[in-house]
Each structure stands twice: as structure tokens, then as C-alpha cells.
Amino acid sequence: MSSFPKILIITGAILIVAGLLWSVVGKFINLGRLPGDIVVEKENFKLYFPIVTCIVLSVGLSLVMYIIRLFTK
Template identity: 35%
Template sequence: MGFQLGRLLIMLGLLLVGVGVVVLLAGRYNLPFGRLPGDIVYRGKNSTVYFPWVTCLLISALGTLILWLLNRR
């Protein structure tokens, strides 16, 4: 049990490091993550509602591809 938990924590840590690197690179190179065509933005008088629809689909597709590649045996 302890070995599996440790392995899971290491994998989650590596995943967080990977996400952090992507966020840093996206900010540095001005990549349009979160501002892709198809992302919904509603600006009212006193509020803004933002739903990154296409960004969510892209992240989901990339995550599915990565998990599929890792689980292939």
C-alpha cells in the first residue's frame, strides 16, 4: 500500500511540474491558451463571464492522448 501511494504522489508531482512548465512557457512566448477562437467571453456592465470552451477541449484531447500513450502495452 505504501509503495503504491508513494508512486502515485511522485507521478502527481511530475504532472504538476509539467503543467507549471507549460504555463511558464505559454506566458513567456505569448501563446494564446485561454484566448483561442471559440472561447466564450461575455462582458456586462459590472461583470465578465469567461468560459474557455476550446481551451478545455484541447487540454482534454492532449491529456487523453498522453494517457493513451502511457497505458499502451
């Protein structure tokens, strides 16, 4: 098997595990409603921009990628 199908299988497995963790951990941690997320509610309009959630996820994923790179060298 070439490397591309392996990468797709691994990526799919990671996404499945992340989705399962998100559904379980999401009951305890309210990640989508952090202080600093922008919510604008009008009469017939609702805008939700999770800026702080995006920053937290970015920092977390950057740390995970850094740790993976440390072990792969």
C-alpha cells in the same frame, strides 16, 4: 515504500513540470484565449468560459494517455 506515496510523488512532479512548461510556453501560445471561448462583458460583470480551450486540452491529454497506454502494455 508503498505504492500510494510513490503515486503522489510522481503526480506532484508531473504537476510541477506542467506548471513550469505552462509559464514558459504560455508566453508564446495564447491557450486561454482561443477563438470560440465565450466571453460576456457587462458593466459590473465579466463571464469567461473557455470551452474551446477545454476541448483542446481534453484532446491533448487523451492523446498523451493513449500513448502512455501503448507503451505500458
